[in-house]
Amino acid sequence: MTLPLIIYRSLRQHALSTAITAGSIALACGLLMTVWMVKTQSQTAFTQTNAGFDAVLGARGSKLQLVLNAIFHLEASAGNLAFADYEAIKRHPAVKAAIPIAVGDNLRGYRLVGTVPELFQTVEYAPGKKYVMVEGGKIFGADAKEAVAGSFAAQRLGLKVGDTFHPFHGLAYDAKNEHADSYTLTGILAPTNTPADRVVWIPLRGLQTMNGHDPKAATDLSAVLVQLRTPAAGFMLDMMYNKQGNRLTLAYPVGAIIAELFSKISWFDQVLALVAYLVALVAAGSVLASIYNSMSARRRDLAILRALGARRRTIFGAVVAEAACIGALGAVAGYAVYFGLLVGVAGVIRTQTGVVLDVTARLPILWICPVAMIALCALGGVVPALKAYRTPVAETLAPLS
Amino acid sequence: MLAVTDLKKSFLAPDGERVDIVNVPAFALAAGEQVALRGESGSGKTTFLHLIAGILAADGGKVLLDGTEMTALGEARRDRLRAEKLGYIFQTFNLLQGYTVLENVVLGMSFGPRGADRAHAREMLERVGLGHRLDHFPAQLSTGQQQRVAVARALANRPKLVLADEPTGNLDRKHAGEALALIREVCREHGAALLLVSHDELVLGQFEGHRDFAEINQALKGVPR
Numbered sequence: 001m002t003l004p005l006i007i008y009r010s011l012r013q014h015a016l017s018t019a020i021t022a023g024s025i026a027l028a029c030g031l032l033m034t035v036w037m038v039k040t041q042s043q044t045a046f047t048q049t050n051a052g053f054d055a056v057l058g059a060r061g062s063k064l065q066l067v068l069n070a071i072f073h074l075e076a077s078a079g080n081l082a083f084a085d086y087e088a089i090k091r092h093p094a095v096k097a098a099i100p101i102a103v104g105d106n107l108r109g110y111r112l113v114g115t116v117p118e119l120f121q122t123v124e125y126a127p128g129k130k131y132v133m134v135e136g137g138k139i140f141g142a143d144a145k146e147a148v149a150g151s152f153a154a155q156r157l158g159l160k161v162g163d164t165f166h167p168f169h170g171l172a173y174d175a176k177n178e179h180a181d182s183y184t185l186t187g188i189l190a191p192t193n194t195p196a197d198r199v200v201w202i203p204l205r206g207l208q209t210m211n212g213h214d215p216k217a218a219t220d221l222s223a224v225l226v227q228l229r230t231p232a233a234g235f236m237l238d239m240m241y242n243k244q245g246n247r248l249t250l251a252y253p254v255g256a257i258i259a260e261l262f263s264k265i266s267w268f269d270q271v272l273a274l275v276a277y278l279v280a281l282v283a284a285g286s287v288l289a290s291i292y293n294s295m296s297a298r299r300r301d302l303a304i305l306r307a308l309g310a311r312r313r314t315i316f317g318a319v320v321a322e323a324a325c326i327g328a329l330g331a332v333a334g335y336a337v338y339f340g341l342l343v344g345v346a347g348v349i350r351t352q353t354g355v356v357l358d359v360t361a362r363l364p365i366l367w368i369c370p371v372a373m374i375a376l377c378a379l380g381g382v383v384p385a386l387k388a389y390r391t392p393v394a395e396t397l398a399p400l401s
Numbered sequence: 402m403l404a405v406t407d408l409k410k411s412f413l414a415p416d417g418e419r420v421d422i423v424n425v426p427a428f429a430l431a432a433g434e435q436v437a438l439r440g441e442s443g444s445g446k447t448t449f450l451h452l453i454a455g456i457l458a459a460d461g462g463k464v465l466l467d468g469t470e471m472t473a474l475g476e477a478r479r480d481r482l483r484a485e486k487l488g489y490i491f492q493t494f495n496l497l498q499g500y501t502v503l504e505n506v507v508l509g510m511s512f513g514p515r516g517a518d519r520a521h522a523r524e525m526l527e528r529v530g531l532g533h534r535l536d537h538f539p540a541q542l543s544t545g546q547q548q549r550v551a552v553a554r555a556l557a558n559r560p561k562l563v564l565a566d567e568p569t570g571n572l573d574r575k576h577a578g579e580a581l582a583l584i585r586e587v588c589r590e591h592g593a594a595l596l597l598v599s600h601d602e603l604v605l606g607q608f609e610g611h612r613d614f615a616e617i618n619q620a621l622k623g624v625p626r
Contacts, residue, residue, distance in 0.1 A: 002508065002511040002512070002517060005500075005504060005507075005508065005511075006508075009497075009499045009500050009504070010499070012499065013499035300495075301497050301498075301499070304495045304496075304497055305497075305508070305512075306456075306480070307454070307456055307483075307489055307491075307495070308484065308489075308508065308509050308512055308554075309480050309481065309483045309484020309485070309487075309512035309513060310480065310484075310512050311477050311480045311481070311512075312476065312477070312480075313477070314512070393456045393457075394448070394451045394456050394457050397456075397491065397495060
């Protein structure tokens, strides 16, 4: 009971510096865990997001842009492809399903995507999961001026089944660019936790023939989402479109293209990790400084303990253990910082991309970071502990004037 | 119980000269005996007690405490022996200000072989009349009460020898008399020997056979004071 009592009393006696130091450790620990989790989880979430498709066919250009545009509903379309190209790939024996999409309009900032009803009838956006309408809704008719809203878009736009709206031209919202066409919302999709939640879906033909669009491009598409019968088919189509052909681009496999993006920005990860490590070092340094600075105030107490029979190693251990305790307090509070930050960052990522991070995931970093932080703090306690170890008892106990 | 032979300690003065502080050829104390030493400030009596307690390492000589030669031990063993056999009452009490009265006594016991015994610590505090102040901090007590906590702490570990360095130096005459009576009484109850050093004639007068430290400490011979 001696050591816990000494540590507890010392922490209490220096409550303010304990709180400040533990707070800085909490911030460091929380930041480290958040950075790591967001990095890992977003990489996992983004590379696993494919909306149920193996490949995307689009105009000649960047595969990444194609995937971001067609799967994540980000970025502008690289260009259009002809309806005949869609029909050709749809007929290909290696292709299980092909869903055309067209983009170019928005509803108050939320992207309008033209597609065919089959997307909601036959496609599994994740293994074993098909799109489901919230009760009372139905899929739009292929030739009707009707729309289906993703759950997040519907919530943010305040849309209800039966509402009518006028789309706006372009991917960015500009109130002056309102189309004359009017659409009626026939359904709202149940949340899928995919980018589809941030989109308002309308019939392909509706988007192609929107009042004000170029009539010459009335049959053009932005991309074709492709499901393959076998993985080998992807390499065959890749050869056909990307290597032998020079008009179109096939982005395959979708996950690998996003992974490539992450590998291109891996230096950014390293910078983040470096910053996080530095923050951890600064936190350990603050423990060192905080205890070291309080040493002159506690020299007398340490000398009294020595005079009572405490051994040097007991005093050394007490100071190191106190530093570790400050680290532990900080680590525990770090979880609160971590959850707060993670929920906030995950919310922003969801709002911006529709990709949902699993905030409850238990990665090893969630125990490695606190344990490492406690160890670092204990290490930071070694310097003041050495000072305590060397406290001259007789000299320090000389009566105070 | 305590036998000191040829005990020597010197310090280096700022001018680089080595100054003898303690040179005690012989000094002994029997079990349960109570002895007071008269010593002026700067006479080396605190250093003498520190040497007996093993807080300071001697330059030469022997301190035999209850059959164990303190001066032959390394620092860690000296610490253990001190915790086991000695109680120390300081002039300034040296209570731990961040700890309650009870914790001060418990902590004093915890480095000894019997370990922290809260029930015994409570008993000791009740014995010195502080049973109602267990959860108070030293700063919340009067000087006399702080002295009593120091007495309880020194005796709580059932020591063989209690060293008291000017234990009443910070008390007024009335409280000094009471504190001294208490220290002697509690030492007697616990069968502990008492070695007290003081310059206060009133305190020294309470001891039948008090001795002059200057007679014992050869380092003081011929030194003008």
